[in-house]
Amino acid sequence: MVNTYFDNAATSFPKPRTVAERMYTYISELGGTYGRSAYKRVIQTSEIVETTRDKLAEQLGVSNSEKIVFSFNATCALNTIIFGFNLHDCHVLISPLEHNAVVRPLEYLRQKHNISYEILPHYPDGLIDTQKIKNFLRKETRLVIVNHQSNVNGCIQPIAEIKRQIGSIPILVDLAQSLGHTEIKIDNWNIDFAAFTGHKGLLGPTGIGGFFVNKPDCLEPLLFGGTGSRSESLEMPAFMPDKFEAGTPNIAGIFGLLGALENPQSNLYGSEHFTDFMIEIEKIPYIKCYKAIDPITQGPLFSINHNDYNCSRFADALFTRFQIETRSGLHCAPLAHRTLGTFPLGTVRIALSPFHTPEDLEYLLESLKQMKTL
Amino acid sequence: MSHLIALFSTTRNAMKAQKLCKQSGLTCRTIPVPKDLSSECGIALEFDFSDDQKVKKLFNEERIEADFHYAS
Numbered sequence: 001m002v003n004t005y006f007d008n009a010a011t012s013f014p015k016p017r018t019v020a021e022r023m024y025t026y027i028s029e030l031g032g033t034y035g036r037s038a039y040k041r042v043i044q045t046s047e048i049v050e051t052t053r054d055k056l057a058e059q060l061g062v063s064n065s066e067k068i069v070f071s072f073n074a075t076c077a078l079n080t081i082i083f084g085f086n087l088h089d090c091h092v093l094i095s096p097l098e099h100n101a102v103v104r105p106l107e108y109l110r111q112k113h114n115i116s117y118e119i120l121p122h123y124p125d126g127l128i129d130t131q132k133i134k135n136f137l138r139k140e141t142r143l144v145i146v147n148h149q150s151n152v153n154g155c156i157q158p159i160a161e162i163k164r165q166i167g168s169i170p171i172l173v174d175l176a177q178s179l180g181h182t183e184i185k186i187d188n189w190n191i192d193f194a195a196f197t198g199h200k201g202l203l204g205p206t207g208i209g210g211f212f213v214n215k216p217d218c219l220e221p222l223l224f225g226g227t228g229s230r231s232e233s234l235e236m237p238a239f240m241p242d243k244f245e246a247g248t249p250n251i252a253g254i255f256g257l258l259g260a261l262e263n264p265q266s267n268l269y270g271s272e273h274f275t276d277f278m279i280e281i282e283k284i285p286y287i288k289c290y291k292a293i294d295p296i297t298q299g300p301l302f303s304i305n306h307n308d309y310n311c312s313r314f315a316d317a318l319f320t321r322f323q324i325e326t327r328s329g330l331h332c333a334p335l336a337h338r339t340l341g342t343f344p345l346g347t348v349r350i351a352l353s354p355f356h357t358p359e360d361l362e363y364l365l366e367s368l369k370q371m372k373t374l
Numbered sequence: 375m376s377h378l379i380a381l382f383s384t385t386r387n388a389m390k391a392q393k394l395c396k397q398s399g400l401t402c403r404t405i406p407v408p409k410d411l412s413s414e415c416g417i418a419l420e421f422d423f424s425d426d427q428k429v430k431k432l433f434n435e436e437r438i439e440a441d442f443h444y445a446s
Contacts, residue, residue: 034385035384035385035388035416035417036385036416037406037417038404038405038406038407038416038417038418039404040404042417043389043392043404043417046385046388046389046417047389047392047393049385049389050385050386050389050390053386065386066386228385228414228416229383229384229385229414229416230383230414231413231414232412232413232414237383237384239383239384240384241384241386242383242384242385
C-alpha cells in the first residue's frame with residue numbers, strides 16, 4: 001500500500017510500533033507518578049523517565065543528562081528559554097527562516113521590554129552567510145537564535161560555524177525539525193541552548209519535548225510549582241532538572257518517546273532516490289520548487305507551488321485526486337516565507353518520513369505530473 | 375544503629391543511585407523520605423548499616439551527592 005502521508009514536518013506518521021506499546025504499558029499496566037513516593041510502581045516509572053532522559057542526551061550529543069529538561073513541545077521549550085533568559089534593552093540576531101515559536105515571543109519582548117531583533121546575513125534560500133556574521137554583532141547583542149532545519153524549505157544551517165563566528169554570545173538552536181533526521185552534536189558545537197520536540201523526526205508521540213541548557217544558572221524558570229523536591233521551600237529548587245520541571249510531566253508521552261528512541265528508523269528510501277525525486281519535480285514545467293540551493297544543506301522536506309493555482313487549491317487537489325496529504329499555507333513561519341518570496345500566499349510542503357519507500361516517492365512524482373490542470 | 379539512609383536532592387539522583395547500587399550488588403530499599411529527617415516528599419534509599427563504608431565509597435567514586443543519616 002502506498003504511504004500518501006507527506007505532512008511529517010507537522011507531525012510524523014506512522015510511528016514505530018514500540019511507541020504505542022510503551023504507552024499502553026504505562027497507561028494500562030504500570031501507572032504511577034514520577035518521584036514523589038517510593039513504592040515499586042513509582043520507582044519503575046521514574047526509572048523509565050530517567051532512561052529516556054539519558055537516551056535523549058545520547059541523541060543530542062550531550063554528555064551530562066541533567067542538562068536535558070522535559071517540556072511539552074518545542075514551543076514550550078523555546079518560550080522557557082527566551083523568557084527565562086531575561087532579555088530586555090538588548091539586541092537579538094535570528095536566522096531568516098525562524099518559526100513563530102521564536103518570532104512571536106521576540107515580538108512580545110520588542111513591544112514590552114525594549115529589545116530589537118535583526119535577521120542574520122543570508123543567501124536567497126535562507127542559508128546564513130557565516131562570513132558576514134561578525135558585521136552584525138553589536139556590543140548589546142545578547143542572544144543568537146537559529147532554526148537548525150527550516151520547516152518550509154528544509155535548509156539546514158551550519159550551527160558549529162555560526163557559533164564559532166559569534167564567540168561568547170549565547171546561541172539558541174531550534175531543533176524541532178532536524179532532530180531525528182540530522183546528527184546533532186550539542187557538546188561539540190559548543191551550544192548554549194537547544195529546544196526540541198519528540199513527535200517529528202524522533203517519531204515519538206505529541207505532547208513531549210524538551211530543551212538543553214548548558215548553564216542553568218543563567219535561566220529563570222517559566223513554570224513554578226511542585227517538583228517532589230525541597231517541598232518545605234516556597235521557592236523553586238535551583239538544581240537540575242527540577243528547576244524547570246514543575247508539575248507532573250507527560251509520563252505517557254515519555255514512555256512513548258522511549259519506544260521511539262529505542263527503535264531508530266533508517267530511511268527506507270536512499271539519498272539518491274531523494275535527490276533524483278527532487279530533480280524530477282523541478283523538471284515539471286508548472287511547478288516551482290523551494291529548497292536549499294546546495295543539496296548538502298537539504299533536509300528531508302521542501303515546498304512547491306503550482307504556477308496556475310494557489311497553494312490551498314493545489315493541496316486540496318493532491319488529496320482529493322491522489323489522497324496525498326500535505327500542508328499548505330504559511331506553516332507558522334511568515335518570516336521564512338518572506339525570505340523565500342512566498343509571503344503571504346504560502347506554499348505546499350512535502351515532508352518525508354523514514355518509512356517512505358522509493359515507490360511512495362514515485363507515486364507522488366507521478367501524481368504531480370498529472371496536475372497541469374486541477 | 376541498624377540502617378544507613380541516603381537522601382537525594384532530585385528524583386534523578388535517587389534513580390541513578392539505585393541503579394548503581396543494583397549494578398554493584400549492594401542491597402538497598404527505596405523508602406519515602408523519613409519525615410524526621412526531611413520535609414521532602416521524595417525517594418530515599420535505605421541500606422543495612424554493615425554496608426555503610428561500601429555505599430559511601432561507591433557514591434564518592436561515582437560522584438553521586440547524597441545526605442547520609444542513620445536510623446535504628
